[in-house]
Structures are given as C-alpha cells and as structure tokens.
Amino acid sequence: MDKGSYNLGDACHKSSPSIIHVVKTKALVLLTALGLVAFYFAPFRLLNPHPPPSTQLDHLSSHCAHIPPISPSEFVDRQTSLAQTLRSLNASAYVAEPGASAQFYGNISDSRWHLSERPLLLIITPNHDTSTGHVQSKVTILTPKFESTRAKLLNIPSASGVDFVEWAEEADPYTIAVSSVLDSLTEGGAIFVDGSVRNFIAEGLRTAAPHFSVKPAPVEVRRLRERKSPSELEILKCANEVTLLAIRATREQMYIGMRESEGRTMIRGALAKAGLEDLDSIVLFGENAALPHGSGTDRVLGESDLILIDCGGSLHGYHSDVTRTFALRSSFIPSAHLSLWKLVQDAQTSAHVTATSGTLTRTVDEVAREVILAQGYGQYFTHRLGHGIGLEGHESPYLRGGSDDIIQTGHTFSNEPGIYIEGKVGIRLEDCFYISEESGNAVYLTEGVGGPSRSPWFP
Ligand SMILES: *[C@@H]1O[C@H](CO)[C@@H](O)[C@H](O)[C@H]1NC(C)=O
Ligand SMILES: *[C@@H]1O[C@H](CO)[C@@H](O)[C@H](O)[C@H]1NC(C)=O
Secondary structure: OOOHHHHHHHHHOOOOOOHHHHHHHHHHHHHHHHHHHHHHHHHHHHHOOOOOOHHHHHHHHHOOOOOOOOOHHHHHHHHHHHHHHHHHOOEEEEEEOOOHHHHHHHOOOOOOOOOOOOOOEEEEEEEEOOOOOOEEEEEEEEEEHHHHHHHHOOOOOOOOOEEEEEEOOOOOHHHHHHHHOHHHOOOOOEEEEOOOOOHHHHHHHHHHOOOOOEEEOOHHHHHHHHOOOHHHHHHHHHHHHHHHHHHHHHHHHOOOOOEHHHHHHHHHHHHHHOOOEEEEEEEEEHHHHHOOOOOOOOOEOOOOOOEEEEEEEEEOOEEOOEEEEEOOOOOOOOHHHHHHHHHHHHHHHHHHHHOOOOOEHHHHHHHHHHHHHHOOOHHHOOOOOEEEOOOOOOEEEEEOOOOOOEOOOOOEEEEOOEEEEOOOEEEEOEEEEEEOOOOOOEEEOOHHHOOOOOEOOEO
C-alpha cells in the first residue's frame, strides 16, 4: 500500500540510484517527450489531415503554360469580319472605348488604358475596294494630343497600319473623330457604338455628326465577339480547368475548424499559382452560402457544413468562373442537404443537355428551374441560370427568363443553378460550357479535368 509513490519519492533521496531507478526515470522522460510530441501534433493532424506542402500546388503553374495568347493575324481577321459586317449593314463606322470590345478588335483593355474624361477611341471603318470587291478594315485611334506617344505604345495589330488622330485640349474630340473618318461615312449610314461606350461619348458623336445615326451596335456585330473562335476556346478551357484544379487543391488543404477568410486566402493563393489574373473568389461555409454573393467572414467551419467556393480569374484576358459546393472527407453532412445538392446537380444536368445550337436562351433557364420547382424549392432558386463569358466575366448573351437570344455555335455560358435557404443552407454548382461547332451540343469547358462535380466528395 505504501510502495508506489512513496518508494519512488524515497528513491529520489538516495545518493546512488539503483539500475531500476535509472530505467524508470529514462522511461518517464521518454514517455513525457512522446506525450508532448503527440499533444503538439494531435490536434493539427485531427483537424488538418492533409497539411499543405507547397508542392501540392505545383501542377497548377504548368497547366496552361502551353496556351498561346491571341495571334496578330486573328486580330486582323476580327477587324476584317467587323468591316464586312458594317458594310453589309450599310454602316459607316464602329466606335469602342478601351474595354472588352476594344481588347477584342484592337488589343486595348481598360487595364492598359484607363478610362478618363478625355476620350481615347478605337474607330474601325470598312474600306471597299471597288476593283476587287473586297472589304478591308481601317483602324483609327483618336487620342488626346498630349497622350499620343503613350497611345502609340499600345500594341494594336493591324494589316495596314493604325491611323493616330490627335485632339488638342481646346478642340472638340468628336468633331475631329467624325472628320477623320469622313471618307468612309456614307451619308445617312449609321455609326455603331459599342455597348460599353459611355453616354457622354455617344452624345458627343451625335452632336458632331448630325447627318448620321449614332446607335448601339446591333446583334450582328455583338455576335462577332460572343461566338468564340477555336483559339479563344482553348484559352477559356484551360482557364476554367485550372480554376477547378485550384478548388480541388484548396479542398485538400481545408480542415474542420478553419475560417472562411483563411479559405479565401488559400483559393487566391492557388489561383495565383495557376497564373491567373483579375482574381475573383467567394468562400462561404454552411448557412452563409445562402447569400449567393456573400463576402466571407471569420465563421469557423463545422463538421456538418457544406463549403461553397465560387472563383475565377483570367488567362490572356479570358475569364474563368467555377463554383463548387462540397464536403471534406471528415464532414458529416445532414442528409436533407445532400438531397438538395443532388437536386442542384440534376438541374445543372438538365440545362446542359437542353442547351443546343438553335435553342432560346430562356428555355435553358426554364428547364433548370423546373427541376428545382418540381421538388418544391422553386422559390429558393433566386437568380438567372447563367451568363456569357469571355473577355468579360459576365457578358451577353444570358441564360435567363425573358431573353429571346438564340444559342449559336461558339457561344459560351455559365450553367449555375442554386438553392439558397437563408439561415440554413446554400448550394450552387457552376461550370461553363461552349456550343460545339461540330455537334451543336454543349460541352463543358472543364471537360478536360473531369467536368462537373460528381458528388459533394468529388468536386
Ligand atoms: C497585345 O498587347 C500586349 C500588351 O502590350 C502584348 O504583350 C501583346 O503582344 C499584344 N498582342 C498582339 C497580338 O499584338
Ligand atoms: C444597304 O443599302 C443598299 C443600297 O442602298 C440596300 O439595297 C440594302 O437594303 C441596305 N441594307 C441594309 C441592311 O440596310
């Protein structure tokens, strides 16, 4: 009865410890050390079974390395198609400000030339060669005079050189714009302005050219940018593939107990590693995902929470957009939420098989909505099904009720049904697709890495 601790304590006072005592002490030290090591690592291992060695992201940086940007000759082809379309519509000119359309025709994005109150305009006019019957394009840049050196540094591809027309501070830029292209202006012929041209610019042109009608570019012109070429599709595919790979790599780093804000840092790191620019990311846990564009907080991930990541970036100017709602291996998701997940998946699949060349965009939205409505959750699918995607993250045409646009080959859309029950749960699945030239059917841009999510455990 008095052996145990007493004897041990007693032994401590002995000047020459026995062999047994030394062994006991060593065992104690060893056990304590092991215990400390176990104590230190156990929570980490439990919470994060897949610590993030940085090499886990290495496959992302090489994924799109072989994808070239748009070539100079493709830019010239675009300008020629535009000129021919203008000619067929009896239009005299097309005007765009730095932005997606000016990027498309002239390689002038609004990050390369920021918009200000002083107009810099890309003007494309058709040149009809009466001897050959060919229509060629003429590219003119209207630039503030004091900025013309910088304007000439823009890399604007063109078959026959770019005409730089300067306007001095005291002059009216619109009068100069109109007179510079006057020889292409057929009396009464329209000047088409790109949809993103600001109102004061359109008004300025209207005032300067009272004999022409200045109006928004019609659908024949808009389609030139809406319908993607094979090289554009290659860029869009890779950007969307690598975005999905980034979500999957991020999932491997996530653990119960982490915060939404940490998730956001992880996904942004992965997208940056993938070489994407203009990053966009939403990371929401549990009921926070019921706000479709929620901004993310410090909410902690619980084991019964679904995780929603909606993110994208751009490659050579072309955007990606992918959403996954998923669970971790160690999650225990309520079965009611799993049923909703399956319902969203069914809606996405139905929309996908409906979206073919010749279909009305609103029909695709309707089909997805009916799947969710049939199970009684119609009121929780609160937004349109999808948007066009390309040089803009959201661009025309849209998959939404009330839209009469007709789907054509080369069109690209997001397909992103969702169910949002505020205070409870939010689920969205998003993959972008294009309409194949060969089949007229929809093909996911993420097809190369497995396409849409198979289950909450296979995002
Ligand atoms: C478009 O502009 C970028 C940025 O200046 C340049 O790197 C690229 O070569 C240009 N593209 C073409 C086809 O000229
Ligand atoms: C363009 O003008 C020609 C000749 O004036 C006319 O025959 C044709 O219908 C016009 N086309 C359009 C699309 O307005």
